[in-house]
Amino acid sequence: MIARNIRSQLAVFFTLAVLAVAPGIAGAQELGDRLPKIDLPGLSTYAPAQDTSPLATASLGRITLAAQLIQDGGDITRGLVWRIFETEPGADGKLRLVASAQGGTQSFDLTPGQYLVHASYGRAGATKRISVGNDAKREAFVLDAGGLKLDAENSGGVRIPSDKLRFSIYEAEEKPGGERALILPDVSPNTVIRLNAGVYHVVSTYGNVNAVIRSDIKVEAGKLTEATVEHRAAEMTMKLVRQAGGEAIADTSWSVQTNSGDPVRESVGAYASMVLAEGDYTIVAKNRDHIYQRDFTVEAGHNAEVEVIADESTPTAVEGAD
CATH class of the missing domain: 2.60.40.10 (Immunoglobulins)
Incomplete structure (x- = not known):
């Protein structure tokens, strides 16, 4: 019964299609408007898969x-x-x-x-x-491996702030040209680094100028090697003043040189703060059209403030320099 009803409705549908497109047949549109609405049953676009046999699987170990x-x-x-x-x-x-x-x-x-x-x-x-x-x-x-934990202190056992201290770990063997392969840069102090047993070249940097210590450290398998290196440096703060103990003069350009004239660091501002390895230096301060300079010595472990007096009457002032 259901099959006959479907065939009957399909026949009416195709008759309407022919009348709607055939040229010269009068009343096709009116006929279509009078036909009853056709409800066709839903049709599947594919047949559902049927699992007739289990899938074969390869054996695993x-x-x-x-x-x-x-x-x-x-x-x-x-x-x-x-x-x-x-x-x-x-x-x-x-x-x-x-x-x-x-x-x-x-x-x-x-x-x-x-x-x-x-x-x-x-x-x-x-x-x-x-x-x-x-x-x-x-x-x-x-793995034949161990751990390495690094730290550093300043001369006299003075603790170095961890935010001013970084380590880099290199292979101990030098390549042609004297370079070493970098294994791990920017290591924070007191961080445990897992490494294969062997000797490593460690570079400790205090600040970001020239306070650098290099050392070879041996890592033993199954052990944690803790190494503390000693820096000989100090944090120096420079300022240009009108008189001793006075306020720092703004917009000053700074240049730090070794006693042999090699440049070490340049900066701009009312103050110039930096960590320097112990030794003798010359500080040059330029403000407007004047240049002033002063020799000073860095003593390991002794942080200090260096004042440059902006006095044009002194021989250290050079007027009109560029």
Whole structure:
């Protein structure tokens, strides 16, 4: 019954279509207006898929990866990054990353075969080729790594503010030309850096001028190496005044030079504050059309204020200089 009703309604629909477009047939539009509304049943645009058989899945092998700092040491429980790659490069010449995870010991389900695994722990790391089979297995990585924590103090054991102190860690071996490969820049004091065991070249910078100390530090596997270097420097504040103890004169250009005339630092302002390594210096202050200068000495650990007197009657004042 339902099929006959559908066929009947379809026949009326196609008759209306022919009348609406056929030229010369009078009354087609009026006929269409008098026809009843046709409700066609909804039609599916596709047939739903039927699962007639289960999908085949490849067998996987479970591999558990663990890492220790030293041979026969305890497993590292956090801070590890695992990356598993195929052994053959792709069309782009790179090894395809298969899986990755973070934390401590990790397990992966992989298609049996050969893989390259890289374990990184901070700046320490190790790479190993592994074989995955149908049976579960465990692979241990010995990173041969330790920790390094750096700090610095000024002469006499004076604490250096942490915001004025930074470290850079380089490889100890020099390349042709005397350069070293940078491993990690801008390290804050008392930060633990994880490194492979070995000797590293550490540069400690107090301030941002010339107070720099270089040292070679050995990192031992399984240990935290704490190193404190000593700076011999002081923080100096320069100001140009009309008389001793007077107010600083604004819009002053400053130039600090070594006693041999080599430029050290330039700045502009009422004050010039900077950390300088111990030694003898000359400060040159320019204000308007006058230049004034003064020799001074930096003593390690003794922060000081250096006043330059703006007195044109003194030999240190040079009038009309550019």
